[in-house]
Amino acid sequence: MSKIQCLRTIRIAERPNLIWVEIETDEGLVGLGESFRGAQAVEAVLHETVAPWLVGRDSRRIEAVSRHLMTPYLGFASASAEVRAASAVDLALWDLMGKRHGIPVHEALGGASRSEIRTYNTCAGYAYNSGTAKGLAAGRRDIGAADVAAGPYDDQIAFMRDAGALAESLLAEGYSAMKIWPLDIQAAASGGQMITLPELKAGLEPFRKIRAAVGDRIEVMAELHSLWSSQAAIRICQGLEDLGIFWAEDPIAKMGDFQTLADLRRQTRVPICGSETLGGAVSYRQMLEAGAVDFVMLDLAWCGGLTEGRKIAALAEAFAKPLAPHDCTGPVTLIAGLQLAIHAPTAIFQEVVRATLATWYRDLVTDLPVIKGGMAQAPTAPGLGTNLLPEVRRREDAAIREYGTPLQPGG
Structure with missing residues (x-):
């Protein structure tokens, strides 16, 4: 038995959406998990309902733990606080599994399908998603004359001002795909219920600038952030059709x-990608059965962790759909997504944000994915392959809670 002795949560005020979970066992091992958004709500679920049940149990029984945590009496609806809490615990248990056996998680899942995987750069800035509110204030904002780039990778400012130059910059670093969301700012006027022709033309301009600057040398994804009614989304997707867009992501509110999403898909030639916002394999099965998407995206910190994630990957394979793990949230989620992308047969991309890879992700964890020529390399270290830096829990703005008997108080 590998008995769980302690569950610890860690938050920092500087990144109010992030929460980390550390699970300690009587073997002297520590597993690391993470979730994002509503961190204090997730913390409450972990300490009030999860930890009292989990501490004392066998950490090797990942499937049994997952089935219990993913079927709460209340709270199982997409990526609820309960599901996000279950996701963080599951990632930590898989980290323990790999560390216990001295193998990376992708090997524990059944082995690698590839030694590296293509990345695309989500063109966010350094502070994207750093707030606690949803909507334009969370990072999906207009770029005004007063906005000044905080560094060379402030890519959201770049795609709104000169998307062609941004595409050239990415190609120079080896990235062959990018994702932008210039249409977000048009949604506020009508609450996403409609988009006028002038608004549509303005929102399409960055895509046109990319094609004018670099032609077909880079793939371009359109992120729509679940902001639109079905009819507005249809108009947008039809407007994107002649621009060679790789996919339109999360087009409807x-x-x-899934029926409305499938109806949209039938009315456009642009491939549809969905959805990081879903939780649990059942939702993905229903989406695929409805014929609603061309690409399957999942976030391991929101969908139920790697246990649900590998089931979703199996569904994608069974329905012959490509898989693309999400990351625009935290470093542990990123490296967990990479582990699944290396393992899953139909995975085609791992999302990255070069701005965060170059800055604050490095301030939180010991290791990040190695990217060479736009390709993320398979991790080789045991477990997920990263740990929180010790100084994170020593920060003045750190909020740490423990349930059980830690190996060493405070970690």
């Missing part, structure tokens, strides 16, 4: 409305 209710991505769990």
